[in-house]
Amino acid sequence: MRKIPNNGNLRMTKVAYPLGLFVCLFIYVAYIKWHWASATQAFLGIPEVATGARRGQQSRSPPGTAARGPELFYGIMFDAGSTGTRVHVFQFSRQPGETPTLTHETFKALKPGLSAYADDVDKSTPGIQELLDIAKQDIPFDFWKATPLVLKATAGLRLLPGEKAQKLLRKVKEVFEASPFLVGDDCVSIMNGTDEGVSAWITVNFLTGSLKTPGRSNVGMLDLGGGSTQITFLPRFEGTLQTSPPGFLTSLQMFNRTYRLYSYSYLGLGLMSARLAVLGGEEGKPAEDGAELVSPCLSPGFRGEWEHAEVTYRVSGQEAAGNLYQLCARRVSEILRNKVHRTEEVKDVDFYAFSYYYDLAANVGLIDAEKGGSLVVGDFETAAKYVCRTAETQPPRSPFLCLDLTYVSSLLQGLGFPGDKVLKLTRRIDNVETSWALGATFHYIDSLSRQKSPTL
Numbered sequence: 153m154r155k156i157p158n159n160g161n162l163r164m165t166k167v168a169y170p171l172g173l174f175v176c177l178f179i180y181v182a183y184i185k186w187h188w189a190s191a192t193q194a195f196l197g198i199p200e201v202a203t204g205a206r207r208g209q210q211s212r213s214p215p216g217t218a219a220r221g222p223e224l225f226y227g228i229m230f231d232a233g234s235t236g237t238r239v240h241v242f243q244f245s246r247q248p249g250e251t252p253t254l255t256h257e258t259f260k261a262l263k264p265g266l267s268a269y270a271d272d273v274d275k276s277t278p279g280i281q282e283l284l285d286i287a288k289q290d291i292p293f294d295f296w297k298a299t300p301l302v303l304k305a306t307a308g309l310r311l312l313p314g315e316k317a318q319k320l321l322r323k324v325k326e327v328f329e330a331s332p333f334l335v336g337d338d339c340v341s342i343m344n345g346t347d348e349g350v351s352a353w354i355t356v357n358f359l360t361g362s363l364k365t366p367g368r369s370n371v372g373m374l375d376l377g378g379g380s381t382q383i384t385f386l387p388r389f390e391g392t393l394q395t396s397p398p399g400f401l402t403s404l405q406m407f408n409r410t411y412r413l414y415s416y417s418y419l420g421l422g423l424m425s426a427r428l429a430v431l432g433g434e435e436g437k438p439a440e441d442g443a444e445l446v447s448p449c450l451s452p453g454f455r456g457e458w459e460h461a462e463v464t465y466r467v468s469g470q471e472a473a474g475n476l477y478q479l480c481a482r483r484v485s486e487i488l489r490n491k492v493h494r495t496e497e498v499k500d501v502d503f504y505a506f507s508y509y510y511d512l513a514a515n516v517g518l519i520d521a522e523k524g525g526s527l528v529v530g531d532f533e534t535a536a537k538y539v540c541r542t543a544e545t546q547p548p549r550s551p552f553l554c555l556d557l558t559y560v561s562s563l564l565q566g567l568g569f570p571g572d573k574v575l576k577l578t579r580r581i582d583n584v585e586t587s588w589a590l591g592a593t594f595h596y597i598d599s600l601s602r603q604k605s606p607t608l
């Protein structure tokens with residue numbers, strides 16, 4: 153059979169070559185354009201998505217040289233917690249005359265806490281320096297000298313003898329003063345417990361939008377640290393204001409509004425300090441002659457060591473204990489007796505819980521370890537009963553889990569939370585750490601703007 157020449161194919165080939173060439177050229181040009189854009193973005197350090205705002209049209213002029221449009225500025229807050237030190241580098245944007253918007257946060261944490269260096273303060277320097285380097289990498293050079301640098305210490309330093317704490321703070325201040333950032337005379341301090349609770353309340357209400365949108369319902373916050381624990385909410389009932397003891401109510405001025413908050417920080421009731429109290433030990437003091445701390449909250453027959461605030465304690469479970477949960481709950485209630493104030497109103501307020509509330513819930517699978525989630529307060533008791541029950545017969549993977557869960561469950565009940573009360577557990581909202589650090593930074597900026605223009 154004779155082959156018929158395929159003119160159609162020939163014509164197709166004639167068209168396909170230039171078309172292919174054109175497509176290749178188009179892809180090449182598009183690639184170069186995209187690559188250039190992302191390289192510029194990486195060079196300038198502008199992330200795609202920012203909290204509360206996109207960064208597209210912001211001016212990045214260094215302070216003092218800003219033209220029109222939003223002004224960028226930074227703040228560095230060190231959180232010297234009892235179990236670790238963390239740096240938060242915040243980037244803000246502000247339209248002239250408006251309240252600032254958080255556009256980005258960089259966060260890094262180190263262990264142990266500053267108080268671990270109480271007897272050798274020079275050893276605290278490398279960690280602080282490492283965190284300062286994070287801030288230097290994150291903030292453009294031109295902004296360094298206008299960026300305030302602040303460290304606030306919480307329970308770890310509050311629990312140290314005064315002179316030891318001051319020595320540590322002086323050392324950190326030396327390191328800060330040698331940095332290129334803006335440091336004031338009070339750049340390093342121990343924060344009081346109420347400020348800690350109020351600042352965390354500002355953070356969570358800012359991130360959930362209720363501070364910027366009046367009328368949007370606000371939320372309460374629960375923070376369980378290693379050394380202290382805080383509860384803060386905005387009471388709606390007159391009865392709460394009338395029945396709260398002195399020292400539990402505080403006034404906050406923020407974004408042109410005044411809030412009367414219920415806020416309290418319980419020093420010594422953070423999870424690690426509570427563990428020590430439940431075990432029968434004393435803060436900063438090794439047991440005499442290395443004696444063992446015997447506890448009804450540990451698995452019978454368990455023997456081990458536990459390090460807390462630079463002291464190693466020998467710990468063991470009681471022999472032939474019986475119902476571990478009941479025995480442990482009795483011991484925990486002795487520790488908490490008359491220590492916490494109960495408020496009825498907490499059952500009517502939405503609460504966010506952070507820190508060890510989150511870690512513990514994630515540890516026993518009550519929430520997703522990455523995403524967080526919600527639970528009811530009674531879930532802690534259910535988990536405690538299950539974990540303690542299992543520990544009666546077999547050594548648990550984590551020896552303190554029965555104690556910790558029993559403690560958290562009793563603490564929440566003591567504060568007035570019923571078993572069916574839903575709590576939201578979160579580590580980050582909109583990619584920002586739910587810690588007091590943002591609130592404290594915001595409060596600082598807000599107070600500066602009030603000083604500049606009292607009528608704002």
Ligand SMILES: O=c1[nH]cnc2c1ncn2[C@@H]1O[C@H](COP(=O)(O)OP(=O)(O)O)[C@@H](O)[C@H]1O
Binds near residue numbers: 507
């Ligand atoms: O910024 C943060 N992001 C996430 N978790 C934090 C942050 N700050 C503290 N935590 C958590 O807090 C707990 C330890 O509390 P911390 O060391 O701050 O004690 P303190 O508040 O009693 O001084 C840990 O569960 C730790 O993961």
Ligand SMILES: [Ca+2]
Binds near residue numbers: 378
């Ligand atoms: Ca803390």
